[in-house]
Amino acid sequence: MVCSSTQGPTVEFEHRDVVLLCSNDYLGLADHPALRQSLAHASAEHGPGAAASRLISGTHEIHRKAERRLATLTRMPAALLFSSGYAANVGVLSSLPREGDVIFSDALNHASIIDGCRLSKARVIVYPHGDVDALSRSLQRERSKASAAYVVTDALFSMDGDLAPLVALRELATRFDAALLVDEAHSVGVLGPDGAGACASVGVVPDLLVGTLGKAMGLWGAFVASTPAVLDLLENTARSFVFSTATSPAASATCVTACDLVRDADTARAQLLRNAARLREGLRSRGWDVPASDAQIVPVVLGPAELTMQISAALLELGFFVQGIRPPTVAEGTSRLRLAPMATHDDDVIDSTLAAFASVEHMRPG
Numbered sequence: 001m002v003c004s005s006t007q008g009p010t011v012e013f014e015h016r017d018v019v020l021l022c023s024n025d026y027l028g029l030a031d032h033p034a035l036r037q038s039l040a041h042a043s044a045e046h047g048p049g050a051a052a053s054r055l056i057s058g059t060h061e062i063h064r065k066a067e068r069r070l071a072t073l074t075r076m077p078a079a080l081l082f083s084s085g086y087a088a089n090v091g092v093l094s095s096l097p098r099e100g101d102v103i104f105s106d107a108l109n110h111a112s113i114i115d116g117c118r119l120s121k122a123r124v125i126v127y128p129h130g131d132v133d134a135l136s137r138s139l140q141r142e143r144s145k146a147s148a149a150y151v152v153t154d155a156l157f158s159m160d161g162d163l164a165p166l167v168a169l170r171e172l173a174t175r176f177d178a179a180l181l182v183d184e185a186h187s188v189g190v191l192g193p194d195g196a197g198a199c200a201s202v203g204v205v206p207d208l209l210v211g212t213l214g215k216a217m218g219l220w221g222a223f224v225a226s227t228p229a230v231l232d233l234l235e236n237t238a239r240s241f242v243f244s245t246a247t248s249p250a251a252s253a254t255c256v257t258a259c260d261l262v263r264d265a266d267t268a269r270a271q272l273l274r275n276a277a278r279l280r281e282g283l284r285s286r287g288w289d290v291p292a293s294d295a296q297i298v299p300v301v302l303g304p305a306e307l308t309m310q311i312s313a314a315l316l317e318l319g320f321f322v323q324g325i326r327p328p329t330v331a332e333g334t335s336r337l338r339l340a341p342m343a344t345h346d347d348d349v350i351d352s353t354l355a356a357f358a359s360v361e362h363m364r365p366g
């Protein structure tokens, strides 16, 4: 499966023009002319490679600048760049929570959080997805047995499209003296004032915020935002940070441009969310199983994996690229098409997508 370009509402995929509905490039920045130009200029000015890990000689002024801008974007005190969101979660969870601590983790958290928990010496308690009452009971029972506690959640769950109950989680974490870590991979740039994220959209300040540059920001790489003291600790103990080459200075300079584009993308954000609402409403009214949400990810749950791939293939035949999502990414029997409209789509694109779904309706499970 090879995509040759992501520009505009259609992309060339296996030599055909198709509507792209399964990327994380929500705002259309991955192929934005300003980012292309920025990366080219940044490469000339700052060089492509950092030449060392951050603690040896790989910290460039531009890394610090990008970190200040990411902190401003997410309205957090400070930020630290990581090479990817995967590395950020694994680094945070394997270094901050120590033996004798406890991590409370949502059952549907991203694989990188699960792997970080596996690497941690802390005890891990998985609570049912989004279940504040179950988490509260668990905290009541288990919190006092541990030294430090962490509550860890995705902000916007990427395969279900729903938002974590952030206000209630913040309240519980504070009440039980636990740190709240929120992974905003799918919400930075999309939700909140100036794209600050889901936490900012509901006035929640997490203790740690993980964001990736590879989704709405159109680049690659990631960051952790927190207080300078916490980041100082991470900088010296998160093994995925310490023992990894610093992110590209050119990419970090481009990240500064991406921060500007994201901050100024109110119109794109409104269009994106309008597209998602139109798509979700249209599909639900035609009887497709689409969970309710106000965010930009629109999953169509079908069940059997093979059928999901068949409907995906039929849609591709019609010119709509909607990848099927199967186990182990989602639970057995809940295979789905995960639709992610883009800000570069308009009503016509959404309506033609709905028409394509109508023409494969006969394939839908009873």
Ligand SMILES: *Cc1c(COP(=O)(O)O)cnc(C)c1O
Pocket: 083, 084, 085, 086, 087, 089, 110, 112, 154, 158, 183, 185, 186, 212, 213, 214, 220, 221, 222
């Ligand atoms: C994509 C994603 C990551 C990983 O980010 P990368 O920068 O792609 O490694 C982490 N957490 C969540 C919730 C994600 O969706």
